[in-house]
């Protein structure tokens with residue numbers, strides 16, 4: 001069918017957790033779901049080999065899938081991918097990413113693609129994550145923190161996405177803990193941007209991306225994200 005690009009207002013906002021939750025929840029609805037983390041900087045090392053913790057977590061939420069397609073570009077330094085690649089004397093090969101994505105799209109009904117950092121992070125020269133989204137030609141979900149400071153980050157991300165011609169499915173707020181800011185933020189973001197909030201996911205201690213433990217993330221997404229709205233929205237975008 002298509003892909004959904006999961007970008008965020010920042011690094012560490014919960015893109016991997018939400019992307020895996022979405023992938024798992026769509027799988028439970030009967031979709032054959034693929035996942036992708038096209039570029040991983042700050043890759044971890046296991047048995048002397050680089051690997052992506054994010055890719056492992058995403059892969060834990062779906063049926064067996066080839067890691068070479070899921071994460072075609074691994075970079076050692078924990079920096080913006082464009083900078084990490086430069087330090088390694090490498091150039092991120094966009095056609096490698098596109099080919100892997102095309103193959104995943106061929107094999108699956110829906111491919112959930114996780115970005116790196118936020119939407120304006122450079123991959124090479126002046127090519128940003130937003131350019132990768134338009135290059136793949138898929139709509140985006142924006143993961144945002146639920147708490148204080150999120151209005152500014154979310155509005156800037158939405159504005160950048162709109163200026164780049166990206167179709168925004170909606171915002172998913174993550175790590176909701178309650179409190180005045182968290183309760184009022186969703187309404188303000190939708191009023192100011194017209195972009196729907198398609199989910200508010202509570203903070204849950206069982207979710208552990210670093211330890212590759214999905215915990216409750218799939219059922220949290222099932223219960224707190226409007227998956228029907230997301231599916232309707234990607235069908236409209238086609």
Ligand SMILES: Nc1ncnc2c1ncn2[C@@H]1O[C@H](COP(=O)(O)OP(=O)(O)OP(=O)(O)O)[C@@H](O)[C@H]1O
Pocket residue numbers: 008010011012013014015016017018054116117174175176201202203204205206207208209210
């Ligand atoms: N709803 C949640 N409840 C509790 N912990 C969460 C939740 N969502 C994410 N986390 C934790 O927060 C941290 C950041 O989440 P995650 O790795 O998904 O962020 P990210 O945006 O993908 O980061 P990166 O930019 O490094 O890819 C992780 O330790 C993860 O286990």
Ligand SMILES: [Mg+2]
Pocket residue numbers: 015016017054114
């Ligand atoms: Mg991540």
